[in-house]
Amino acid sequence: QSALTQPPSASGSPGQSVTISCTGTSSDVGGYNYVSWYQQHPGKAPKVMIYEVSKRHSGVPDRFSGSKSGNTASLTVSGLQAEDEADYYCSSYAGSNNLVFGGGTKLTVL
């Protein structure tokens, strides 16, 4: 049950696009289409943005999109806005009723 690998930080200017990667193995990310992405602002509980790799949770702007290729999933935020500055976590089903999260990526809007 090793954590998924995410870059510690990412950044972009308002209006730009940024992509955050989430790398696992064939036992988790690569083995199931069960990757979710969560946004967490400081001092707040996480909020789901994307589930099942690419489905947007209700109310999430279509600026947020998800994809997967092999053992790596990605979250893309287009048209960056100041309020997108937050920590982002991926998660994946890892088989045998286990779930694993990524280490998190701090997104900075320059």
Added chain:
Amino acid sequence: QVQLVESGGGVVQPGRSLRLSCAASGFTFRSHGMHWVRQAPGKGLEWVAVIWYDGSDKYYTDSVKGRFTISRDNSRNTLYLQMNSLRVEDTAVYYCVRDRSWPAGYFDYWGQGTVVTVPS
């Protein structure tokens, strides 16, 4: 509206026990699987445990197996986490989380969290 309110956190010495509770409202509690997810200070999220909607099955992350027990009382709309033999590394914010779809890991509602501190 859906609400999940955790309670029971606090400071507890290593080796002692603590029971967390999560009061659910605004939805049909008995229809949803529920989870505990924790976050150590300044660290990432860690999935802790899941319990089926009817309590018939429970699963845990390896680091808490044999020490933590997840349970629920559907008549009281309440989720529990009994934590025994606590360790310093169990120090974290513990979130109660509603499962929208398992094993998709689609967690659509989170509580505000309760803080557990196990001092060294």
